[in-house]
Amino acid sequence: MNLPTASLPTLTTDIVPFAIRGERLEVLLARQAAGWGLPGGPIGVDEDLDAAARRQLVEQTGLSDVYLEQLYTFGRPDRDPARRMVAVAYFALIPIASGSTDAPAAGDAVRWAAVNEPPPLVLDHGEIVAVARRRLAAKLLYSTIALQLMPERFTLSELQAVHEIILGEPLDKRNFRKRVLALDRIEATGELARHGGRRPARLYRALRPGQVELIK
Amino acid sequence: MNLPTASLPTLTTDIVPFAIRGERLEVLLARQAAGWGLPGGPIGVDEDLDAAARRQLVEQTGLSDVYLEQLYTFGRPDRDPARRMVAVAYFALIPIASGSTDAPAAGDAVRWAAVNEPPPLVLDHGEIVAVARRRLAAKLLYSTIALQLMPERFTLSELQAVHEIILGEPLDKRNFRKRVLALDRIEATGELARHGGRRPARLYRALRPGQVELIK
DNA sequence: TTGTAATAGTGTTCAAATGACACTAATATA
DNA sequence: TATATTAGTGTCATTTGAACACTATTACAA
Numbered sequence: 001m002n003l004p005t006a007s008l009p010t011l012t013t014d015i016v017p018f019a020i021r022g023e024r025l026e027v028l029l030a031r032q033a034a035g036w037g038l039p040g041g042p043i044g045v046d047e048d049l050d051a052a053a054r055r056q057l058v059e060q061t062g063l064s065d066v067y068l069e070q071l072y073t074f075g076r077p078d079r080d081p082a083r084r085m086v087a088v089a090y091f092a093l094i095p096i097a098s099g100s101t102d103a104p105a106a107g108d109a110v111r112w113a114a115v116n117e118p119p120p121l122v123l124d125h126g127e128i129v130a131v132a133r134r135r136l137a138a139k140l141l142y143s144t145i146a147l148q149l150m151p152e153r154f155t156l157s158e159l160q161a162v163h164e165i166i167l168g169e170p171l172d173k174r175n176f177r178k179r180v181l182a183l184d185r186i187e188a189t190g191e192l193a194r195h196g197g198r199r200p201a202r203l204y205r206a207l208r209p210g211q212v213e214l215i216k
Numbered sequence: 217m218n219l220p221t222a223s224l225p226t227l228t229t230d231i232v233p234f235a236i237r238g239e240r241l242e243v244l245l246a247r248q249a250a251g252w253g254l255p256g257g258p259i260g261v262d263e264d265l266d267a268a269a270r271r272q273l274v275e276q277t278g279l280s281d282v283y284l285e286q287l288y289t290f291g292r293p294d295r296d297p298a299r300r301m302v303a304v305a306y307f308a309l310i311p312i313a314s315g316s317t318d319a320p321a322a323g324d325a326v327r328w329a330a331v332n333e334p335p336p337l338v339l340d341h342g343e344i345v346a347v348a349r350r351r352l353a354a355k356l357l358y359s360t361i362a363l364q365l366m367p368e369r370f371t372l373s374e375l376q377a378v379h380e381i382i383l384g385e386p387l388d389k390r391n392f393r394k395r396v397l398a399l400d401r402i403e404a405t406g407e408l409a410r411h412g413g414r415r416p417a418r419l420y421r422a423l424r425p426g427q428v429e430l431i432k
Numbered sequence: 433t434t435g436t437a438a439t440a441g442t443g444t445t446c447a448a449a450t451g452a453c454a455c456t457a458a459t460a461t462a
Numbered sequence: 463t464a465t466a467t468t469a470g471t472g473t474c475a476t477t478t479g480a481a482c483a484c485t486a487t488t489a490c491a492a
Binding site for chain 3: 172174175179194195196197198199200
């Protein structure tokens with residue numbers, strides 16, 4: 001097995017796995033020798049970039065079949081003091097755990113952290129999270145990307161809460177519903193969500209679940 | 217000097233240098249062994265990604281001090297049949313040559329090509345140009361990026377023509393002027409552009425020339 | 433010198449989209 | 463049966479966007 005030579009930077013991926021948990025936007029971190037950081041690692045010699053990100057996410061967090069999008073490539077020569085590393089960064093969107101367990105896997109090798117009050121992260125991972133967060137917030141406004149954070153069935157109140165959490169500001173309930181229904185990207189299932197102690201809400205589902213489309 | 221080993225992909229940049237020439241959007245190509253392709257090449261072991269792109273653009277085309285933005289990282293394992301190459305792609309915006317010469321440099325090592333009817337390019341460079349073109353068109357709508365294609369002083373008709381060429385559709389003259397002036401990112405210099413044979417136009421300049429700002 | 437060709441410059445009106453705003457409905461539980 | 467809690471619904475005013483035509487200024491030709 002060959003080791004990196006001095007003639008080439010090492011190429012890695014770093015993945016920012018986002019999920020809405022409780023009332024916050026959180027990131028899933030992976031334990032590393034130097035502290036907490038983003039999941040990711042070296043890209044195989046003949047491995048596709050997207051495939052590498054997907055593989056590392058599964059290996060390190062157990063998460064599969066999630067939305068994944070290339071974010072930016074970080075390559076400041078001093079971003080890793082030890083050796084030259086260039087990271088192709090991705091972000092992943094993990095649906096809200098609708099039922100059952102929400103711990104993805106891997107005992108104490110991973111942890112969730114709030115994006116707003118993040119713990120110190122290794123290298124420039126804090127910056128990568130910040131860039132990813134900005135991109136996510138921007139895309140909320142002109143795409144259907146928020147649906148990738150939702151479970152298969154969800155209520156309009158839940159969808160609105162997701163928008164409010166990411167944008168960091170309250171939205172008008174009637175205007176939100178008007179807009180989101182006019183887009184014609186979700187449909188009512190006919191079922192009701194019953195939680196207890198209040199009026200049950202209609203459940204909706206995405207018309208084209210896998211796709212992220214530009215809107216307006 | 218070390219050569220690439222089998223354990224790491226080779227990291228390169230590819231730059232899509234856009235300019236408005238005549239009535240078309242064009243790209244500057246560099247002659248390569250296998251045909252015409254984008255300027256670019258290997259990134260130095262301790263070289264910053266942006267710096268590498270900038271260096272290669274100067275070396276291969278003579279263009280310096282242009283707007284440069286990271287586009288996307290292309291890494292399909294089969295994109296180069298010879299060896300594994302991962303390319304961090306950039307696009308550059310070159311101001312319309314206001315006066316004097318517009319040939320950037322480097323005799324027959326470079327050539328301009330229309331983006332609409334592009335010649336066959338090496339590897340996946342055709343795809344990279346297409347992605348860059350889409351990004352440029354998208355950014356026209358929500359940023360001041362078009363100003364990076366303008367000379368220091370320009371007329372509103374010229375600015376409108378740039379938009380029309382990139383968007384591929386005619387724009388209403390009065391609405392265009394209303395919008396662009398309301399943004400408050402350019403100012404009249406007080407000078408007039410005189411070309412001959414017609415009414416001279418007012419010259420404008422960017423208020424913050426280097427900056428690309430998000431609008432509306 | 434006058435006429436012509438060419439481009440610069442300028443407002444209004446209508447339609448559509450956006451944003452603000454408050455009450456009734458349905459359920460679980462005390 | 464009363465109460466607490468969340469779901470669900472429409473209108474109006476303002477802002478924004480789109481369509482639209484004529485006059486002004488110059489160079490050059492007749």
